[in-house]
Amino acid sequence: MVGQVPFDTERESMTVNEHLSHFAGLPVTDFPDEDGRRPRPADVPGPTAWRVQYDWQTPFPEILHEFLDTVDAARLTHLVTGWDDSCDTIELLVDAADRLPALRHLFVGDIAYWESEISWIGRGDITRLVEAFPRLETLEVRGNCDMQGRPFASEALRRLRLETGGLPGRVVRNLCACDLPNLEHLDLWLGVDDYGGDTTVADLAPILSGERFPSLRHLGLEDAPRADEIAAAVADAPIAARLESLSLALGTLTDEGAEALLSGQPLTRLRRLDLHHHFLSDAMMERVRQALPGVEVNLDEQKELDDCPYVAVSE
Template sequence: MTINEHLTEFAGKPVANFRYEHDGESSSDYYGPNFLEPPASAGDVTWRVATWFDGPGFGDVFQKFLDEVETAEVTHLVIGYWGASYDKGVPDPVELLVGAAGRLPALRALFLGDIVMEEAEISWIEQSDVTRLFNAFPGLEHLEVRGGEGLELRPFQSRVLRTLRFESGGLPATVVRAVGESDLPALEHLDLWLGTDNYGGDATTADLAGVLDGERLPALRHLGLEDAEIADEVASAVAGAPIVARLESLSLAMGALTDRGAESLLSGQPLTHLRRLDLHHHFLTDSTMDRVRGSLPGVEVDLDEQESPNGDWFYIAVSE
């Protein structure tokens, strides 16, 4: 699977590209026009701010956005391509956001890294310490981050965060542990793309302990532990995890799940209370797929994308 389309909707609001002119070119040439009519209020849409190859510095684009849009009304923001990882002087978007926090007092939803394959592979997206965002934007209810290179997270507290997603071909174990050590009483939706050790995904099931015991996540209703090379081990840990009993949906999709992992799920605690179980992109045999479906009557089970190993290589959906 590749990520080759930019967001057109985010957290319930349509995305409008902020238009920037530079040397006879504009962001519209690369990302399409601002396809929405000018909003009556800057808070009616999700604003997408990005530069492009050989385009202006992202810092200049972001500053123009701050100067031209009524940012005090902005509630939803998408940060796209901010420059090639090998270029010197590429700004840290988190630092820019934190510095502009006073001009974005209403920010509630943020996607950091709406960057597609043609701009940078997911493993090339260089992130930083995103913990700073929660200090700068205490009202943040929805955060999604793409890319794991250099990504840092320290345990934090938020009484309002409802959705947290990390998309990565390799999620650092320190980030996984920090999520489990954070106090998030309002969090309802959590997705972690664990990835592969080849791209920095060094988390083990022990690192998931804080998430799986659920003590700090009393409101969680959806859990995604996805794109995992260690999907079988994750399935085994999930089978006895206290948090599962209160979930409405569970996803172990996009990973290297085999019959061994599916057997762990089926022999563990009941999953019949789930509304949905997502296992798409897997390596289950036909007979095991039938067993999973038959064991979970009334549960919507996604078993699409039955894969075949490449020799003895069981691959995940998103890595490089």
């Protein structure tokens, strides 16, 4: 049976301003570290998620192969890749799949804004990762990704997170065609039109209807420039009745969208509602809190509403 993926509320609130400190329940260890040293497993006090990154001197493919030769790759369960010198990291990982049979949790592209704008990070076809690592429970990808029109199937995958500056509708439509019966946690950064983010509510319909992903308990539709429209669609969506947590964070949510949420299906069954980075008025924030007394509501990062609300992550 696939183990439960930990829910990390601190991780959920992070964007591109910092590197991961923890991933899938484990602390992150850099290879190489900030001083250029290559730590060995004996140097780490306990289980860790290794983060492999370009060190500005050695090409990333060489760093990755050096890492695989240093650790016990056959037993590695958690892996994070960082700045990769614009290499095709997906291809490199696929090529190394036979050396990583125990890999269960993978984050591709833990790259902060000072290393690269998110819209500059090309990631390629994530389908190849799921096919190369069929036992993955967690897959998180930062950067512009695609699915090349080929849906995939996985009984192992429990958590999928796509962090993009603009998520194309075709990727969402292809995702909705995938067979993921045990997917519990889905986060999509929708992003802006200028960087390919043309996903519509119609593209999300198979998710919102509950038709796809029968085990889904968390849904994040984040970094959305049309967050009010997304909120209204979620409020009346069948999927809302079985969610334990919902995130509409990082987007342009205003009082109109919050009103739609409060007027739709009761959200009191939620454990957590994340709306951080929003454009709600003080009065609406208080209404949300009062309406959801038993729910952990994140209303951090209130922004001043002006003529042009903006998403948290774009360029």
